[in-house]
Amino acid sequence: MSLSVRDLTVHYGSFAAVKDARLDIADGEVLALLGPSGSGKSTLLRAITGLEPLTSGTVRWDGEDLSGVPVHRREFGLVFQDGQLFPHQDVASNIAFGLRMHDVPRAEHVERVRALLDLVGLAGYERRRVTELSGGQAQRVALARALAPEPRLLLLDEPLSGLDAGLREQLAIDLAALLRRSKITALLVTHDQEEAFTLADRVAVLDDGEIRQEGAVRRVWRQPVDEDVARFLGVTTFVDGEASGGVVRSALGEVALPDVEDGAVRLGLRPHGLRVSLDGVEGEVTAVVHRREHVRLVVAIDGLSTVDAVAPVTADLRPGDTVRLALDPDGVALLGD
Numbered sequence: 001m002s003l004s005v006r007d008l009t010v011h012y013g014s015f016a017a018v019k020d021a022r023l024d025i026a027d028g029e030v031l032a033l034l035g036p037s038g039s040g041k042s043t044l045l046r047a048i049t050g051l052e053p054l055t056s057g058t059v060r061w062d063g064e065d066l067s068g069v070p071v072h073r074r075e076f077g078l079v080f081q082d083g084q085l086f087p088h089q090d091v092a093s094n095i096a097f098g099l100r101m102h103d104v105p106r107a108e109h110v111e112r113v114r115a116l117l118d119l120v121g122l123a124g125y126e127r128r129r130v131t132e133l134s135g136g137q138a139q140r141v142a143l144a145r146a147l148a149p150e151p152r153l154l155l156l157d158e159p160l161s162g163l164d165a166g167l168r169e170q171l172a173i174d175l176a177a178l179l180r181r182s183k184i185t186a187l188l189v190t191h192d193q194e195e196a197f198t199l200a201d202r203v204a205v206l207d208d209g210e211i212r213q214e215g216a217v218r219r220v221w222r223q224p225v226d227e228d229v230a231r232f233l234g235v236t237t238f239v240d241g242e243a244s245g246g247v248v249r250s251a252l253g254e255v256a257l258p259d260v261e262d263g264a265v266r267l268g269l270r271p272h273g274l275r276v277s278l279d280g281v282e283g284e285v286t287a288v289v290h291r292r293e294h295v296r297l298v299v300a301i302d303g304l305s306t307v308d309a310v311a312p313v314t315a316d317l318r319p320g321d322t323v324r325l326a327l328d329p330d331g332v333a334l335l336g337d
């Protein structure tokens with residue numbers, strides 16, 4: 001039970017929106033397509049579903065070429081940004097639509113709808129009108145409808161991006177638990193790193209129609225292949241270093257990194273990779289921004305222009321103050337393969 005995509009290219013006129021994409025999703029695995037706006041994520045997802053014609057390449061399920069198989073026969077479930085529910089039907093009828101489309105006997109509908117509502121955390125919502133649901137509830141119903149016919153692959157295109165931040169975070173956590181519990185094979189499109197990392201086992205980073213890196217979530221996060229991918233994944237400062245015995249020495253100090261091989265390395269630092277501390281390299285604060293969980297700083301360091309760093313929310317720092325910064329391995333990525 002697996003999806004395999006090879007050399008998939010989609011042109012709009014002479015413009016190549018997706019170029020030679022190669023992807024595999026194994027049984028029960030969740031893969032996130034992560035990339036900036038316009039990078040080709042939705043086009044690739046639509047091409048896999050059969051909604052977008054391929055210019056070249058293949059989409060296979062368990063080895064079977066799907067090129068002649070129409071969208072509704074692929075046994076894929078789809079969830080889009082705005083759930084696209086039927087506004088004149090209640091919650092149960094919206095979910096049962098998926099069952100009717102797949103010839104599930106009517107006698108089984110009530111029980112199946114109940115089980116699906118349970119699964120998405122909306123037990124008892126059968127008779128609610130969909131126009132009376134909150135955005136988050138509506139997306140849960142859309143998810144239940146997509147899951148109703150037990151699709152072999154679930155495709156989610158920015159399923160949470162229409163929701164406000166707090167709800168989005170909660171629903172991402174719920175959705176991750178649901179996907180794991182039901183062992184669903186899924187492809188998720190998102191431009192939000194946090195969401196990709198919460199939900200997926202593996203990520204494929206797309207830029208300009210090309211898959212730039214693909215791998216286990218933790219690996220891609222800790223070891224981006226190049227500076228472009230690293231920047232997209234939140235790295236703001238780069239510094240060269242020398243590794244020896246699991247410790248990297250750089251102009252910004254020392255940091256212990258597991259599995260680092262001896263020799264020259266390039267580090268990519270996210271803002272929390274540099275923290276205000278009692279000792280470390282000295283610099284002058286040039287900007288201070290208060291965030292929910294920390295204070296973000298821009299610090300000028302002699303010979304290194306400026307770097308981003310963080311301080312605790314309780315730190316009373318102002319532009320012009322002198323601080324010392326130490327590397328925090330949690331915010332340090334190692335560039336290259």
Ligand SMILES: Nc1ncnc2c1ncn2[C@@H]1O[C@H](COP(=O)(O)OP(=O)(O)OP(=O)(O)O)[C@@H](O)[C@H]1O
Binds near residue numbers: 012039042
């Ligand atoms: N129907 C179309 N005709 C022509 N160009 C298109 C069409 N659909 C998408 N494109 C172009 O293809 C490129 C990829 O678009 P796509 O929607 O796949 O990107 P995306 O990564 O999903 O972006 P977003 O996150 O903004 O939805 C963009 O440059 C877009 O303008």
